[in-house]
Amino acid sequence: MLRFCNDSVKIYEGKFDVNTAVFKNGIATDPNVGKNVYDGVKEILITHGHADHFGDALFLEGKVKILAPRHETPLVENPEINWRGMYSWAKLPEDIVTPYFLGRGVGVDEFSDSLEGADIKTVPTHGHTPSHKSYLIDGIFVAGDSVHCPSYWEKFGILYYVDPDRMMESLKVIKREDWDLLVPGHGDVFERREGLKVIDTNIKMLREKEREIYEIVRENGDDGVEEMEVIAELARKYGFKGVKAVLVVMPPVRGHISSMCERGLLELFERGGKIAVKAVKPYRQKS
Ligand SMILES: [Zn+2]
Numbered sequence: 586m587l588r589f590c591n592d593s594v595k596i597y598e599g600k601f602d603v604n605t606a607v608f609k610n611g612i613a614t615d616p617n618v619g620k621n622v623y624d625g626v627k628e629i630l631i632t633h634g635h636a637d638h639f640g641d642a643l644f645l646e647g648k649v650k651i652l653a654p655r656h657e658t659p660l661v662e663n664p665e666i667n668w669r670g671m672y673s674w675a676k677l678p679e680d681i682v683t684p685y686f687l688g689r690g691v692g693v694d695e696f697s698d699s700l701e702g703a704d705i706k707t708v709p710t711h712g713h714t715p716s717h718k719s720y721l722i723d724g725i726f727v728a729g730d731s732v733h734c735p736s737y738w739e740k741f742g743i744l745y746y747v748d749p750d751r752m753m754e755s756l757k758v759i760k761r762e763d764w765d766l767l768v769p770g771h772g773d774v775f776e777r778r779e780g781l782k783v784i785d786t787n788i789k790m791l792r793e794k795e796r797e798i799y800e801i802v803r804e805n806g807d808d809g810v811e812e813m814e815v816i817a818e819l820a821r822k823y824g825f826k827g828v829k830a831v832l833v834v835m836p837p838v839r840g841h842i843s844s845m846c847e848r849g850l851l852e853l854f855e856r857g858g859k860i861a862v863k864a865v866k867p868y869r870q871k872s
Pocket residue numbers: 633635713730
């Protein structure tokens with residue numbers, strides 16, 4: 586249950602392997618342990634609007650101040666918005682939604698976008714979600730899902746993010762911040778030396794995923810390939826099955842395709858009523 590402990594913080598391994606940090610100074614981040622570890626806590630900071638990052642906030646509502654990024658707040662208060670968005674806002678049966686996104690909403694008391702104090706700073710780390718924020722507290726970088734554990738990349742092959750370019754920018758920002766301990770949203774925590782390597786692994790993986798997607802498209806020549814077939818090919822490669830998994834992989838794949846369309850490498854077009862994509866320029870990594 587307790588994953589890490591030092592003079593200023595206790596980090597708990599919460600539900601879905603999420604990292605819930607409880608600081609001595611009365612701040613807790615991404616609460617989802619499922620039991621009360623929050624004695625002395627006065628403020629809860631939420632990194633983003635995925636329900637696996639704020640599950641415990643509901644039983645703390647009214648007792649502590651709950652802070653979340655302004656544009657993530659609608660998702661924290663009403664998580665259904667998130668999975669409806671994932672399905673083009675259409676109605677969808679709840680049993681096809683990833684359990685990571687299912688939960689009960691909680692009222693947000695204040696926005697956390699620009700905290701700045703002696704031992705706290707908000708760092709914008711957009712990309713996993715549109716307005717994801719990280720928190721640098723007492724030399725500890727609470728990265729939420731702006732950093733994924735290398736073991737997660739290995740296990741799943743591709744992970745959730747909506748904007749790979751902003752994800753990449755965020756990773757570069759995190760490297761420049763002054764922290765001693767890196768706390769990703771899920772899995773292990775890392776001392777600085779190791780943490781910098783973990784960030785480099787994330788950067789490498791984002792580049793690899795982009796290249797993989799480009800190659801799947803290019804192999805289909807001028808005819809291109811249906812967008813859903815790109816997703817299916819990755820599903821076959823990494824062995825994920827089921828509607829939930831496919832829905833989770835759609836945003837990162839589409840994010841990469843959009844980025845490469847913006848850079849003129851790929852082009853989206855309609856074919857027989859389906860969205861297809863083709864390569865129009867040789868691959869070049871984003872500078
Ligand atoms: Zn998340």
